[in-house]
Amino acid sequence: MSDVNSSTGSSPSGxxxxxxxxxxxxxxxxxxxxxxxxxxxxxxxxxIFLGTRNEQLVLFWITGLAFGYILQHARFCFTAACRDPYxxxxxxxxxxxxxxxxxxxIGFIAVHYGAHLRGAPMPGSAYIVPIxxxxxxxxFMFGIxxxxxxxxxxxxxxRVGEGFTMQLLSLxxxxxxxxxxxxxxxxxKLNVILQGKAVYLPDVFGWVGAVVVQLLxxxxxxxxxxxxxxxxxxxx
Amino acid sequence: xxIKDNKYYKEWFKGAWPYLTGAILLSLFxxxxxxxxxxxxxxxxxxxxxxxxxxxxxxxNVDKWYYFSSxxxxxxxxxxxxxxxxxxxxxxxxxxxxxxxxxxxxxxxKKIKSMxxxxxxxxxxxxxxxxxxxxxxCNIGALYSGIASFSLSGWxxxxxxxxxxxxxxxxxxxxxx
Amino acid sequence: MKEVELDCYGEACPVPLVKAQNKLKEMEVGDVLIVxxxxxxxxxxxxxxxxxxxxNVEVEEIDDGEWEVIIEKMK
Numbered sequence: 001m002s003d004v005n006s007s008t009g010s011s012p013s014g015x016x017x018x019x020x021x022x023x024x025x026x027x028x029x030x031x032x033x034x035x036x037x038x039x040x041x042x043x044x045x046x047x048i049f050l051g052t053r054n055e056q057l058v059l060f061w062i063t064g065l066a067f068g069y070i071l072q073h074a075r076f077c078f079t080a081a082c083r084d085p086y087x088x089x090x091x092x093x094x095x096x097x098x099x100x101x102x103x104x105x106i107g108f109i110a111v112h113y114g115a116h117l118r119g120a121p122m123p124g125s126a127y128i129v130p131i132x133x134x135x136x137x138x139x140f141m142f143g144i145x146x147x148x149x150x151x152x153x154x155x156x157x158x159r160v161g162e163g164f165t166m167q168l169l170s171l172x173x174x175x176x177x178x179x180x181x182x183x184x185x186x187x188x189k190l191n192v193i194l195q196g197k198a199v200y201l202p203d204v205f206g207w208v209g210a211v212v213v214q215l216l217x218x219x220x221x222x223x224x225x226x227x228x229x230x231x232x233x234x235x236x
Numbered sequence: 237x238x239i240k241d242n243k244y245y246k247e248w249f250k251g252a253w254p255y256l257t258g259a260i261l262l263s264l265f266x267x268x269x270x271x272x273x274x275x276x277x278x279x280x281x282x283x284x285x286x287x288x289x290x291x292x293x294x295x296x297n298v299d300k301w302y303y304f305s306s307x308x309x310x311x312x313x314x315x316x317x318x319x320x321x322x323x324x325x326x327x328x329x330x331x332x333x334x335x336x337x338x339x340x341x342x343x344x345x346k347k348i349k350s351m352x353x354x355x356x357x358x359x360x361x362x363x364x365x366x367x368x369x370x371x372x373x374c375n376i377g378a379l380y381s382g383i384a385s386f387s388l389s390g391w392x393x394x395x396x397x398x399x400x401x402x403x404x405x406x407x408x409x410x411x412x413x
Numbered sequence: 414m415k416e417v418e419l420d421c422y423g424e425a426c427p428v429p430l431v432k433a434q435n436k437l438k439e440m441e442v443g444d445v446l447i448v449x450x451x452x453x454x455x456x457x458x459x460x461x462x463x464x465x466x467x468x469n470v471e472v473e474e475i476d477d478g479e480w481e482v483i484i485e486k487m488k
Binding site for chain 2 (some may be wrong): 023025030031032033036039040043050053054056057059060061062063064065066067068070071072073074075077078080082083086087093094095096097099100101103104105106107109111112123124126127128129130131134135136137138139140141142143144145146147148149150152154155156157158159160161162163165166167169170171172173174175176177178179180181182183184185186188189192193197198199200201202210214217224
């Protein structure tokens with residue numbers, strides 16, 4: 001029992017729970033820090049290698065590493081954010097995802113508006129895509145898939161890094177499914193997507209209006225998520 | 237005093253950050269990504285390229301497919317994995333997560349436990365891959381980046397993602413647990 | 414007072430949490446549930462849920478990437 005409360009940093013400081021005094025023969029923990037440091041050296045080496053080819057690749061490498069590190073270290077999981085309100089009644093992650101939406105929105109609109117002022121083409125306009133039945137069907141399929149396979153796109157990659165064999169398998173079939181989808185994409189585009197229309201909120205509400213509307217929606221969803229968790233907690 | 241008891245080691249590398257810290261840091265790097273690359277963060281579009289490379293490695297050909305027909309898509313396919321920023325970033329996510337786990341001294345290979353997990357991984361992976369292609373992205377590109385780009389499509393994607401997650405939860409409890 | 418071990422090794426989210434919720438429902442106040450997990454997300458969400466419900470919770474790291482979440486049912 002000596003290392004109860006140690007190292008995970010998530011235990012309360014109160015007294016320990018009494019358990020039956022079954023002595024557990026424990027393996028001595030290996031220290032993985034040196035392997036981590038070695039990996040860090042490899043990461044730097046690969047970054048330098050990429051730099052000799054193309055400077056921008058180094059940026060992709062660094063941001064990828066940062067995303068992976070952040071997702072893992074904060075246990076940030078979009079799947080749980082969508083699933084837990086229904087399944088377990090928890091909404092902490094849902095609220096955190098909403099906060100991420102809000103902060104990123106503010107940053108993005110600043111970038112958009114800056115480009116607008118300079119008369120430059122808007123960065124990221126490729127992500128404002130038409131809304132059609134394909135959006136709904138695709139999102140619905142994705143929602144089912146991420147819950148049963150235990151990870152969304154970013155989450156699956158992160159769990160592969162964490163050593164999950166199951167997510168390695170689902171990553172492979174994610175790739176296969178992507179290829180399948182790409183194969184059928186022409187049909188979807190012609191018959192479904194072309195009927196849709198892309199809507200950029202500032203075109204509808206104006207710059208300030210769009211920010212106000214979007215942040216208001218996020219705030220309302222945040223409150224709804226908060227109240228939902230309280231309600232589910234009392235029912236249990 | 238060993239490094240493992242060091243206060244800063246524990247705070248930065250061990251344990252876990254609060255979700256809110258994650259939200260703020262992800263937002264920061266999303267903005268960095270948009271400013272520097274001209275596009276927000278996306279994950280799943282890259283995986284279609286991985287699929288095409290694997291398919292071509294085993295003798296297939298995607299040149300006639302509408303999805304890969306644009307000049308840019310062709311150039312990406314010809315450039316290969318090591319010249320493709322999106323691929324490098326996805327590999328970075330895997331390696332970054334591995335680094336986080338190793339620095340916390342918590343890496344362990346988790347073996348597949350049952351046939352149910354295999355079936356769930358296969359079906360789930362296929363649904364995500366196909367869904368992401370016709371829905372213009374995944375939880376990152378279509379949802380997170382879509383909403384943050386003030387595209388209404390992001391909110392529509394989110395609504396149906398949520399409905400799908402409920403159906404998925406029911407299936408998970410019924411068949412895969 | 415009973416002590417129950419719940420083996421969730423190799424189970425990804427949300428399986429450990431759902432199993433723990435179901436198990437704890439069957440147990441009496443004062444019983445102790447030990448959830449064994451090797452999924453770093455469950456190491457966060459299982460204790461978080463149990464604490465929110467007002468139970469006593471401890472997390473013990475028993476090996477690299479393996480934890481036991483010890484929950485004493487309080488109500």
